[in-house]
Amino acid sequence: MAATHDADVVVVGAGIAGLCAARALHAEGRQVIVLEARERVGGRVWNTEVLGQPQELGGQWIAPYQAEMHALVAELGLELFPAYREGERTYLDASGVVHRYEGHDAPLGEAAERSYEAAAAALDALAAEIDPEAPWDHPRAAELDAITFEAWLRAEIEDDLARDLLRAYLSGGYMTKPAHTFSLLGGLWTIAGAGGVENLFEPDLCLHSRVVGGSQLIPIRIAEALGHRVVTGSPVRSIRWSEGSVTVATEGERVHARHAVIAIPPNLTGAIRFDPVLPPWRLRAEQAISQGSVIKLLAVYDHPFWREEGLSGEGFAPYQFVREVYDNSPPGGEPGVLVTFLAAEKCEQAERMDAAERRATVLDGLARLLGERARSPVDVLEVDWSAEEWTRGAYSATFEIGGLTRFGADLRRPIGPLHWACTDISGVGNMHMEGAIRSGKAAAAAILAAAPSD
Ligand SMILES: Cc1cc2nc3c(=O)[nH]c(=O)nc-3n(C[C@H](O)[C@H](O)[C@H](O)COP(=O)(O)OP(=O)(O)OC[C@H]3O[C@@H](n4cnc5c(N)ncnc54)[C@H](O)[C@@H]3O)c2cc1C
Incomplete structure (x- = not known):
């Protein structure tokens, strides 16, 4: 009994x-x-230890706009530390050339920069019309939910690089699904939930700080x-x-x-x-929502070698297998830890590689962005969140095309x-x-x- x-x-x-x-x-x-x-x-959220220092295998960064999180961290007596980003960032362009740059903006070229800014502003303007608590109430919700994000990118952005970057940021960076599998409204909901494009895409904001001791x-x-x-x-x-x-x-x-x-x-x-x-509407709603795909990888080095070379450890490569990298070292800076995420199509490809091939491919990607020393970590840790029985994907479950307007409100209904x-x-x-x-x-x-x- x-x-x-x-x-x-x-x-x-x-x-x-x-x-x-x-x-x-x-x-x-x-x-x-x-x-x-x-x-x-x-x-x-899941802590581990790397050479005696806490590291995170799941969610970790806290942004300034996240008021409830800041209040909770304070109530629990925890402390935050700023993510490390001193030094130059790197950007690997479509032809394989690495550019080092300071500040926010990768050297995309004038035309791509203008096009990117215009498209980001258009997304922001649309997102500003969305109530994050009820995206389905937008007067054009059904229409925005019937358009794939990919279709919007193609219709609105002529410049290839600007389009590829926005796709990489929203689809690869957040939805963790290919851009043709979620709707414009779905993407706008995530942007609106963060209070705008800048909060979501600007590393100084979205990757602002972490919990001392791990989230x-x-x-x-x-x-x-x-x-x-x-x-x-x-x-x-x-x-x-x-x-x-x-x-x-x-x-x-x-x-x-x-x-x-x-x-x-x-x-x-x-x-x-x-x-x-x-009830039937609830059972049906659950079938219209699925998790994205993401593998989080940590490459561990005795020292953050990139810092000695004037690099922040932050790099972007929209055309490469490894699309992004960040310095994830603990507050004291030792050991040096780099973090990357294989998301959406990249995750699906990576899952079909064996562990040795995946490791070699990822280290090659890190080396292209941060130099040859990235090929020799003392350890590599990875978690494929789709393989976690009690999660089955990440970062979050998102709707199929049209699902947000048809079923979004149902999922919260008691x-x-x-x-x-x-x-x-x-x-x-x-x-x-x-x-x-x-x-x-x-x-x-x-x-x-x-x-x-x-
Ligand atoms: C790799 C990765 C990186 C991320 N990065 C960030 C980040 O930098 N910043 C950020 O803010 N967020 C980030 N996130 C997202 C963040 O981690 C999540 O939004 C948040 O932790 C979700 O919390 P939750 O309680 O809603 O769901 P969950 O954490 O999924 O909690 C659900 C719980 O239910 C349990 N459970 C499931 N089924 C059953 C059952 N049948 N019986 C009993 N228990 C069950 C699960 O084991 C789990 O503990 C990231 C997530 C991942 C995976």
């Missing part, structure tokens, strides 16, 4: 969203139990405060629900509660058996005692840790509003 526990609210998933929901409910005196499938908390300290600290209320190693297999009551079962335990917050990405809800089955949270369905900070915090707090607020005297 499975042991049964009682709570006011059971939370499924101990990522940042689930833990923020539990924290908010606990603060209001509600009995909460959080059930987490993995043996650790944090989901898409997983955020969920770890919240879970520590919740203590025995967080149970890891407990995949939820079934949820029986009725108006005002829910029983959530793992293999060994059952939690009976009045409400549930299901704080897992929507692509995973189908792995849980609901009784009664969820069903009886069941409430939903996770970054994938959040508005401001969508796709980021910021969105996870907001989404978790919103689910908690909805439960507190619905049952003020529980």
Whole structure:
């Protein structure tokens, strides 16, 4: 017989969203139990150690606009440090020539620069019309959701380089899907959620700072405060629900509660058996959203050799297999760590290589941007997030063409005692840790509003 526990609210998933929901409910005196499938908390944020120093295998950077994140970091007594970007950046052009440059703007050439600025401004103007909390309410939502981002790029941008750069930034850098597989509205939603193109594409902003000790300290600290209320190693297999009551079962335990917050990405809800089955619109919505593909790779060196050569470690190569690289060294600067991401088509190609070929291809890409010393790391770490059973892709789940207007609002709609949270369905900070915090707090607020005297 499975042991049964009682709570006011059971939370499924101990990522940042689930833990923020539990924290908010606990603060209001509600009995909460959080059930987490993995043996650790944090989901898409995950610390590791490299030569004795913390490093992150998942989400890590915090941007100035992310107000909830800054507040949470302060409340948890954590500190931030600025990402390293002193020195010159490198840009590898279509003909394979490396350019070193200072400041924000890669030397694209006048025509491409003008075209890029105009297209980015056009995207920004459209995004400014979108309410990140309800992109489906835009008067032209259906029309914008029927156009692929690729089609918009081709219709709006004549200059090849400007088009290729914008594609690389949004499709490769955020949506982690090929540009013909998500809609213009989907892309605009992500831009609107970050408060504009600059917040999303400008490294000084989007890659502004990191948590000293690693970003997983955020969920770890919240879970520590919740203590025995967080149970890891407990995949939820079934949820029986009725108006005002829910029983959530793992293999060994059952939690009976009045409400549930299901704080897992929507692509995973189908792995849980609901009784009664969820409404048809909800089941259909889950099939219109899927995770992107990304591998995060860390190359570790005894020293950040690029700094000695006047380089920041930041480089872009829109036409290469390795499209981007950043200095990811810890605050003290030792060891030297470079981070890159293989996303969308690059990820799909990389997954079909064996480990040795993938490593050699990535190190070759790093060497093209930062010099031959990049070929000799002391270690390389990689996580393919599609291979993670309890995530199955990253950075976030996004809709198929037309899906955002057809189903977007449905994914947040409570069903009886069941409430939903996770970054994938959040508005401001969508796709980021910021969105996870907001989404978790919103689910908690909805439960507190619905049952003020529980
Ligand atoms: C490589 C990578 C880089 C990123 N970079 C950044 C960045 O720099 N900045 C940023 O802000 N964001 C970044 N992100 C995104 C950020 O990590 C996520 O937005 C955020 O962590 C999502 O939190 P969440 O709680 O919504 O979801 P998750 O973290 O996915 O949490 C869901 C939890 O539910 C659990 N779960 C799933 N199924 C079940 C089940 N059946 N039963 C019980 N538990 C279950 C999972 O194990 C997981 O712990 C990145 C993500 C990745 C992967």
